[in-house]
Amino acid sequence: MKIVMLAPPGGGKGTVAEKIVKEFGYPQISTGDLLRDEIKRKTEIGKKTEKMIQEGKLVPDDIVLNMIRARTSEKDCKKGFILDGFPRNIAQAKMLEENNISPDLVIQIKVKDERVIKRISGRRLCRDCGEIFNIFFKKPKKEGVCDKCGSETYQRADDNEESVKKRLDIYRESTAPLVEYYKKKGVLKEISGDYDTIPPVVEQAFKVIRES
Ligand code: AMP
Numbered sequence: 001m002k003i004v005m006l007a008p009p010g011g012g013k014g015t016v017a018e019k020i021v022k023e024f025g026y027p028q029i030s031t032g033d034l035l036r037d038e039i040k041r042k043t044e045i046g047k048k049t050e051k052m053i054q055e056g057k058l059v060p061d062d063i064v065l066n067m068i069r070a071r072t073s074e075k076d077c078k079k080g081f082i083l084d085g086f087p088r089n090i091a092q093a094k095m096l097e098e099n100n101i102s103p104d105l106v107i108q109i110k111v112k113d114e115r116v117i118k119r120i121s122g123r124r125l126c127r128d129c130g131e132i133f134n135i136f137f138k139k140p141k142k143e144g145v146c147d148k149c150g151s152e153t154y155q156r157a158d159d160n161e162e163s164v165k166k167r168l169d170i171y172r173e174s175t176a177p178l179v180e181y182y183k184k185k186g187v188l189k190e191i192s193g194d195y196d197t198i199p200p201v202v203e204q205a206f207k208v209i210r211e212s
Contacts, residue, residue, distance in 0.1 A: 068096075
């Protein structure tokens with residue numbers, strides 16, 4: 001099954017996708033993680049996109065599409081995959097269709113703006129394994145240290161107030177129209193992300209996958 005996670009920044013796409021990976025075995029393809037890795041490795045793509053990402057802007061469609069095409073053609077994606085962060089606009093959704101990788105299921109996580117802003121301001125990532133923590137809702141046992149691998153945690157460069165505002169605007173203008181787009185195609189399922197803990201959101205996601 002090809003699944004798309006659709007949610008505002010801080011909406012829980014990455015966290016829920018991670019749980020789906022464990023339960024159903026589909027690989028998670030996060031364009032944000034792929035781009036952050038390019039930046040970390042100082043590649044041409046990383047150098048070209050670092051500033052745009054830091055400012056909360058979308059990077060050019062062709063860059064992300066090439067990443068998606070390469071990653072989805074790998075062996076582990078044969079039975080399906082979870083797209084986390086792609087498509088971000090209608091043009092990208094059409095690119096998926098042109099490449100014969102249209103989703104069978106789109107999970108929309110609905111979350112109120114106030115919650116998203118608080119979540120983003122508390123979000124911390126592990127520098128090595130990418131595990132997601134939150135100083136309000138999911139604190140690491142030892143401050144600044146990843147529970148999973150012991151490496152340092154950090155705050156994303158684009159998790160600052162100005163970039164978050166920009167990312168929320170982009171979500172409303174460019175990404176939210178995908179809700180209607182996929183509703184018309186009959187593949188959209190809405191779940192609520194308005195919880196302080198992860199299990200109730202994950203439970204709803206598992207339910208819609210099992211019913212699809
Ligand atoms: P995320 O980790 O999904 O919040 O993505 C972080 C940032 O990476 C976004 O704010 C964009 O700058 C960039 N990005 C991720 N996915 C895409 C995409 N599909 N199209 C364009 N830019 C993207």
